[in-house]
Each structure stands twice: as structure tokens, then as C-alpha cells.
Amino acid sequence: MNELTVSQIYDKIKDDTRIAEYKIYEDLFNGDHFTAFSIKAEEFKDKYARLRYITCNFTGLVSKVIADMLFGEPVAIIDKENQDFINAVVFENKLDTLFYEHSIANSYYGDNLFKIRVENNYVKIEDASPMLYVPELDPHNVRAKPKRIHLVSTYTKGDDKYLIVETHEPPFVRMRVAKITKDGVTQISNKAFEGISGIKYADSVDTKVNRYLVIHVPNWKTRGHFGISDFKDIKELVFALNNRMTKTDNILDKHSDPILAVPSGVLDEEGKVQKKAFTMFEMDDKGNKPEYIVWNANLDNAIAEIDKIVEFLFMFSETSPDALGMGKNGIAESGRALKMRLLRTIAKRNRKKLYYDEAIKELIFVTELLVKANPAYKVTDELSSVPVPKPQPPTTSWQDGVVNDETERVDIAIKKIDAGILSKKKAVMELENVEEDEADTILKEVSEEDKAAADFTSFVDNKGGDNPPDDKDDKGGKTNKNKNAADK
Numbered sequence: 001m002n003e004l005t006v007s008q009i010y011d012k013i014k015d016d017t018r019i020a021e022y023k024i025y026e027d028l029f030n031g032d033h034f035t036a037f038s039i040k041a042e043e044f045k046d047k048y049a050r051l052r053y054i055t056c057n058f059t060g061l062v063s064k065v066i067a068d069m070l071f072g073e074p075v076a077i078i079d080k081e082n083q084d085f086i087n088a089v090v091f092e093n094k095l096d097t098l099f100y101e102h103s104i105a106n107s108y109y110g111d112n113l114f115k116i117r118v119e120n121n122y123v124k125i126e127d128a129s130p131m132l133y134v135p136e137l138d139p140h141n142v143r144a145k146p147k148r149i150h151l152v153s154t155y156t157k158g159d160d161k162y163l164i165v166e167t168h169e170p171p172f173v174r175m176r177v178a179k180i181t182k183d184g185v186t187q188i189s190n191k192a193f194e195g196i197s198g199i200k201y202a203d204s205v206d207t208k209v210n211r212y213l214v215i216h217v218p219n220w221k222t223r224g225h226f227g228i229s230d231f232k233d234i235k236e237l238v239f240a241l242n243n244r245m246t247k248t249d250n251i252l253d254k255h256s257d258p259i260l261a262v263p264s265g266v267l268d269e270e271g272k273v274q275k276k277a278f279t280m281f282e283m284d285d286k287g288n289k290p291e292y293i294v295w296n297a298n299l300d301n302a303i304a305e306i307d308k309i310v311e312f313l314f315m316f317s318e319t320s321p322d323a324l325g326m327g328k329n330g331i332a333e334s335g336r337a338l339k340m341r342l343l344r345t346i347a348k349r350n351r352k353k354l355y356y357d358e359a360i361k362e363l364i365f366v367t368e369l370l371v372k373a374n375p376a377y378k379v380t381d382e383l384s385s386v387p388v389p390k391p392q393p394p395t396t397s398w399q400d401g402v403v404n405d406e407t408e409r410v411d412i413a414i415k416k417i418d419a420g421i422l423s424k425k426k427a428v429m430e431l432e433n434v435e436e437d438e439a440d441t442i443l444k445e446v447s448e449e450d451k452a453a454a455d456f457t458s459f460v461d462n463k464g465g466d467n468p469p470d471d472k473d474d475k476g477g478k479t480n481k482n483k484n485a486a487d488k
Contacts, residue, residue, distance in 0.1 A: 063107035069401030079394035111227025208373035
């Protein structure tokens with residue numbers, strides 16, 4: 001497969017509907033629904049021009065809830081041989097926060113990117129917008145790795161606009177720049193672009209790693225898709241909810257200031273109200289009297305439709321109302337009961353976890369390979385004791401994304417220990433979220449306290465009784481016997 005030229009890449013992204021959809025989904029997440037739906041249908045602007053548009057940002061809620069369940073509790077990245085290196089990578093790149101923010105964007109875009117780059121010999125891990133992503137895929141094998149990955153961005157200076165193409169073809173990363181004109185694009189040298197912008201790009205860099213430094217993470221996908229947004233199945237429902245709320249709100253406003261209707265004779269010839277008419281007036285033969293014209297605001301059907309739309313939004317977004325504390329059955333009485341109510345939401349979270357688990361392992365593995373292959377590269381200065389890694393994919397440990405019921409966890413651990421299927425050390429490690437060494441320390445402290453408590457109990461039994469045995473405390477025994485005899 002021949003490499004795409006800069007002109008071909010520009011033509012590929014110019015009218016790409018995928019990139020247009022990204023913009024719509026981003027506006028939906030940010031609550032700018034008027035803009036999002038106006039992109040879809042221009043007549044929308046005219047239809048709602050005189051109405052105060054009400055936005056119900058259910059879409060933003062969907063992305064935040066699932067991100068909370070996925071990365072609200074940090075994922076543990078484990079590799080005993082490289083643990084110090086991994087800990088340094090996580091700390092220096094703030095990966096716990098990066099994963100959380102990455103998953104929010106992944107939810108609304110439908111896919112997202114991790115990118116490894118080197119700056120002044122420091123290895124950096126960042127996220128990159130999927131709007132930049134242009135892979136060269138085999139149309140006959142969509143599951144095969146791309147032949148090349150292009151990251152496409154633009155640079156503007158004055159009236160001039162430039163296209164920047166960063167091409168990843170392991171082990172090389174190449175940079176190309178072109179000026180965008182009304183007729184298309186014209187490639188220029190990186191040296192010429194440096195003179196224009198002050199930004200220096202190397203023509204080509206050998207990473208010495210035969211893996212991509214760009215890692216694509218789908219939200220979830222089917223054959224032939226880059227990824228599918230969490231908003232795909234609900235955007236029409238969100239439009240319907242906003243529409244119904246907007247119309248209902250404006251109807252109520254319109255009829256909040258009713259008109260007063262009066263019988264003839266109340267207004268004078270100039271159309272002004274006669275004061276005496278309100279002190280006393282006569283009803284005509286038809287019984288007419290002053291009264292407000294009040295519209296019978298029968299909005300039951302509108303409210304019923306809103307309730308049904310909200311129900312459908314929860315259903316098709318796979319978001320349980322219990323995740324928001326809006327369950328109809330009240331507060332769950334146990335962690336297990338809550339998990340049963342969150343079954344579909346947990347399944348959705350686990351689906352996303354499949355893609356992220358693979359991506360995180362690849363991300364750490366490629367970072368290790370990059371540092372190993374390039375001795376000048378490093379992840380930190382302060383942690384000077386961090387050894388050069390022995391590259392290998394790590395393991396991961398995930399929480400279930402649901403708030404822990406500590407009482408239930410302890411009860412389950414006790415039952416497992418009693419049944420002989422769980423050691424006390426493992427139970428401490430799970431319940432206290434500590435490593436093996438710390439669990440040993442905790443168990444040793446508990447054992448010493450138990451022993452001290454047992455010695456104290458033994459002392460009380462021997463010294464504190466009214467009539468201790470003769471063979472243990474003869475003097476005390478005789479004293480007590482004499483006392484007992486005196487009492488008798």
C-alpha cells in the first residue's frame with residue numbers, strides 16, 4: 001500500500017462526516033444543544049428563534065456517570081520487576097487523572113487516542129483528539145493493524161493556514177507540512193515552515209520501537225467502525241426532551257399573565273377604567289362580570305411524554321436511575337442489591353473496560369520499550385533510582401466501579417476464611433488495599449495484640465478471683481478461705 005500524499009490526506013478529511021459528528025457530540029456533552037441540533041437541521045434555528053430554548057443535558061450526565069464507574073477508583077498497573085518504573089510513569093504523567101478525562105471524551109466522541117512522545121528526552125504520555133486520526137486501513141481486513149497512522153492538524157498565521165501531517169510507520173515518525181489554498185494544498189519543506197512559524201520539525205525520527213506510539217481506544221465498536229458514541233442511540237430522544245421542555249416552559253410563561261375581561265360600561269369613551277365601575281357595577285342580562293381569562297393549562301399529556309422520554313433515555317443509554325439516586329425502589333439495602341439494580345450499567349462499564357485494559361497494557365509496554373531502546377530517554381529526574389525496565393506487558397487490577405459496602409465485604413471475607421478458601425493475609429490485602437508486606441505487618445500486630453489480651457486475661461483469672469486454687473496462690477487461698485469461713 002503506497003503512502004498517502006499530503007494532498008490525498010487533505011481530501012480525505014475535508015468532507016469527512018466522522019469529524020462533523022465528533023463536533024456534534026462534543027456540543028451535546030458541553031450542553032450546547034442548540035448549536036448541536038442546528039448543525040443537523042438549519043430550519044431548527046428559525047423554528048426556535050422566538051423561544052427560550054431549554055437544555056436538559058442528559059448526555060453530559062451519561063458520560064460522567066460511566067467515567068466515574070470506570071476510573072473513579074484508580075486501576076492498579078502491576079509488574080513486580082518493573083513496578084518502580086511503572087509507578088514513576090503513572091506519577092509523572094498523572095495517569096489516574098488522564099485515564100478519567102480520556103474516558104469522558106471517549107464516551108461522547110466514540111473513540112479516543114493515547115499518544116507517547118518525547119520532549120527534551122523526557123517520555124510524555126498524553127491524549128490526542130480522534131479528530132486528528134487518519135489511519136491507512138486494509139479494506140479487506142479491518143481488524144488488522146493500520147499500515148500507517150496519520151495525525152493531522154492545522155496551523156494558522158495571519159491569513160495563511162497550514163496542514164501538518166505526523167505519520168507513524170514503526171519504527172519511524174515523519175513530519176510533513178503543506179500550505180492550504182483555495183485550490184487544495186501545496187507541500188513545503190519543514191525548514192521553510194520553521195522560518196514561518198518558529199516551530200522546528202525533524203523530517204524523520206527513528207524510535208527504534210516496532211510498535212505504534214499512537215494507541216487508538218474505541219468506546220465500543222462493530223466491524224467497520226472506529227468507535228461508537230454513547231450518544232448515538234439517544235440524541236433524537238435528547239432533542240425530543242429539550243423540545244417538549246422548551247414548548248411547555250414557553251406555554252406556561254405565555255399564560256402566566258392573564259387578561260382581564262370586563263362587561264360593557266366599565267371602560268369610558270377613552271378606553272380607561274372607571275373607578276366607580278370597580279366599586280359597584282351592574283351585571284347585564286347575560287350575567288357578564290369582570291373576570292380574568294385563564295387558559296386551562298392541561299399539560300398532563302406533555303408531562304407524561306417527558307416522563308416517558310426520560311425513561312427511554314435511561315433505557316437506551318444503559319444508565320440505571322439508581323446510579324443517580326433516582327431509583328423507584330428507594331435506597332438499596334446492600335451492596336449486592338445495588339449491583340443487581342445497576343446490572344446493565346455495570347455491563348456497559350465492563351464493555352468499555354475490555355478496550356481500555358488492552359490499551360493501558362500496550363501503553364505501558366511501549367513506554368518501557370522506548371526507554372529501553374533509547375538510553376538517553378527517561379521518565380523522571382527526581383526518581384533517580386528507577387531502573388531501566390525489562391519490557392513486558394503488565395497486569396491490571398480493576399475495581400468494580402460501585403461504591404463498596406464495607407460491612408458486606410467483611411462478612412464475605414469472614415465466610416471465605418471460615419470455609420478455608422481464603423487466607424487471612426489475602427483477606428487483609430483485599431479489604432485494606434495493601435501489598436503483601438504491609439498485610440504481614442498488620443497480621444503481626446493483630447497477633448501480638450491477641451497475645452497481650454490473652455496474657456492479661458490469664459492474669460485476671462489467676463489473681464482476681466475470690467477463691468483461687470491452693471496450688472497457685474497458697475497465701476491468697478488461705479486468706480480467702482479464712483475470709484469465707486468468717487463470712488459463714
